[in-house]
Amino acid sequence: MKVGNALFKLMSELGIRQVFGNPGTTELSFLKHMPKDFNYYLALHDGISVGMAEGYYFATRKPQIVNLHSSPGLTNAMGFIYEALISRIPLIVLVGQQYLYRLIDEPVLYGDFIKISQGVVKSAYEIRSEKDAIKTFIRAYKESITPPYGPVLISLPQDIPDMEVSEGEKVDIPKYFVSGTCDTSAIEFVLDKVKSASSIAIVAGYEVSIFSAHEELVRLAEKLNAPIYTEPYLSIFPIDSSNILFKGPLSRYKASDVVKELEKYDLVLVIGGWLNYVVFPDVDIRLNIVEVTSDFKEASKRKWDTIVCNPKDFLIKLYNMLYKGLNKNIIKRENRDLELQGDFITEVFKEMKGYLDKYTIFAEIPTYRDTLIKIIELKPSSLYITRSGLLGWALSALVGYSINGAKVLAIIGDGSFNYTPQALWSAVKYSTRLKVIVINNEGYASLSRHGVEADWLFPSTSPWKVALAYGFEAKESRDIKNDLKWLFEDDKRKLLEIRLARH
Incomplete structure (x- = not known):
């Protein structure tokens, strides 16, 4: 052979x-x-x-x-x-x-x-x-x-x-099992910390999705009555965003913002995520933290208490050890709409919300990421975001995901689109069912907040015209309500460009 x-x-x-x-x-x-x-x-x-x-x-x-x-x-x-x-x-x-x-x-x-x-x-x-x-x-x-x-x-x-x-x-394929079960002494160590803490928060990371631990995460959080945050550089959405325990994503910009949000808790459980993975590590994160991850490389870098094992196994075992009636926090549901009124992109996401029940989303919109998460009703593993910050990833990964037959949507910026527009050719070639929304703010708006004014930060392009060349139905939006209806009314491959006025 x-x-x-x-x-x-x-x-x-x-x-x-x-x-x-x-x-x-x-x-x-x-x-x-x-x-x-x-x-x-x-x-x-x-x-x-x-x-x-x-x-x-x-x-x-x-x-x-x-x-x-x-x-x-x-x-x-x-x-x-x-x-x-x-x-x-x-x-x-x-x-x-x-x-x-x-x-x-x-x-x-x-x-x-x-x-x-x-x-x-x-x-x-x-x-x-x-x-x-x-x-x-x-x-x-x-x-x-x-x-x-x-x-x-x-x-x-x-x-x-x-x-x-x-x-x-010739070599026969050997059986290969990787379990990473959690040692009982490690669970007992965390249990003692839980019992002595008057307030607990949970930070959920990508491993919750990788190990299909969504239900176990929520069950433990409900047992502790603990709020759930997502890790700063969220890459896979880990829970149902409608859950009253969900508090939103932690800031991915500054470590000091992460500390400010979490310092009110006596104990922070980081489940399968990276807490200090932020753009500006301006301070050390000095909190009472226990991190649980299967990633020994991540765990070995941290000064706080760490447990290397399968996060799903940890969640199951800790839940089983907890005594009945444990009730640490009082969770209040926030009215997130109050802080989001009057913004055009907010209104776009609100209008889009009703169409997305069956869609998996790949997002590459750094400027509007948090707004998207606050408005769109998300399910576990229904949102994927580049973890490295690579532009052009979402459109490429979207096409690969859609080959398996799923209904998918990319929400990307014009900067991201211009890195990998060729991915649209593969989408057509392999008869995928996908939609693309390009939010065109005519440049790199996420950089403009840093006080640099230069024409090279604002390249102006027309992604919808490029999409036409690759065989997509595409247009620039003139009426957001009717155009979103056009985008989602059938299974055709379509791209809608939403152009924003540059301030």
């Missing part, structure tokens, strides 16, 4: 039957072995293929395969691979390498992919013989799905896929 055939067979047995990429000469020797029951999802930019794979992972919760074109493809895609690292998304990144016996000559397209990718992947390997191919792939797969999840790179020389792998070199 050829190595290429063996790798695809291995992928199939692992439940992976799709590849995302933008092919070149160094990949064809691998791709020609792809079985007919596999799907190759083409993107018109290497980075977009990674973003699509990330979106598809969120839709299926299975690790995905990306196939990149040697040095140019890898370097084109590094921002998106970095997003996978920061957002803890399991990917296997196969990069086509030059011929094995010519690597010493460093020909065109050659690169030291292990060195190039350093800092944006969990690990990187180069296959140096046909005997190592399957073992390397299995190792990469295991690493990608061991917490903290992340991308693992494999450099695949283009002559390897056509080499024969003998029967003796």
